[in-house]
Amino acid sequence: MPEFLNPSDPEFWVGIGLLIFLGIVIFVAKAPQAIAATLDARTASIQADLDEAARIRAEAESLLASLQAERSEAERQAKDMLAAAHEQVRVFEAEAKAKLEESLARRQLLAERKIANAEAQAQTEVKAAAADLAAQMAEQVLVARLAGSKSDPMIDIAIAQIGSKLQ
Numbered sequence: 001m002p003e004f005l006n007p008s009d010p011e012f013w014v015g016i017g018l019l020i021f022l023g024i025v026i027f028v029a030k031a032p033q034a035i036a037a038t039l040d041a042r043t044a045s046i047q048a049d050l051d052e053a054a055r056i057r058a059e060a061e062s063l064l065a066s067l068q069a070e071r072s073e074a075e076r077q078a079k080d081m082l083a084a085a086h087e088q089v090r091v092f093e094a095e096a097k098a099k100l101e102e103s104l105a106r107r108q109l110l111a112e113r114k115i116a117n118a119e120a121q122a123q124t125e126v127k128a129a130a131a132d133l134a135a136q137m138a139e140q141v142l143v144a145r146l147a148g149s150k151s152d153p154m155i156d157i158a159i160a161q162i163g164s165k166l167q
Contacts, residue, residue, distance in 0.1 A: 135162070138159055
């Protein structure tokens with residue numbers, strides 16, 4: 001017989017006491033049911049946490065998809081706004097070019113009018129100066145002729161023509 005089954009050995013009685021204790025714990029205290037109940041509660045708690053995590057993940061994925069859609073919409077709107085701005089720049093550029101050309105044409109026309117007015121005024125002044133000079137020369141010639149008291153028929157003809165040529 002093995003040594004641990006000998007009733008005179010104290011280890012035998014320790015083993016018997018342990019078996020009795022485990023029997024009482026298992027059958028009387030219902031420890032396995034309490035342990036199972038605790039484990040079931042812990043399992044339910046973990047399962048609830050997992051379900052909550054899955055729900056939060058689903059919400060996060062939904063939010064991510066929503067944000068990606070908003071981002072793509074914002075990018076599309078930005079591209080549309082940029083294209084509209086480019087088009088508006090082209091329109092403004094064309095309008096500015098047309099206004100510049102119109103302004104240059106007006107300035108050129110105004111300059112041409114000023115030049116024409118200046119030319120006409122210069123011609124008038126030259127004609128007036130020529131008439132004054134011719135009158136002075138005629139006066140000098142007449143004074144010189146009268147001083148000599150001779151009358152030249154050519155001068156008389158020229159004096160008669162001065163009036164018609166000045167007009």
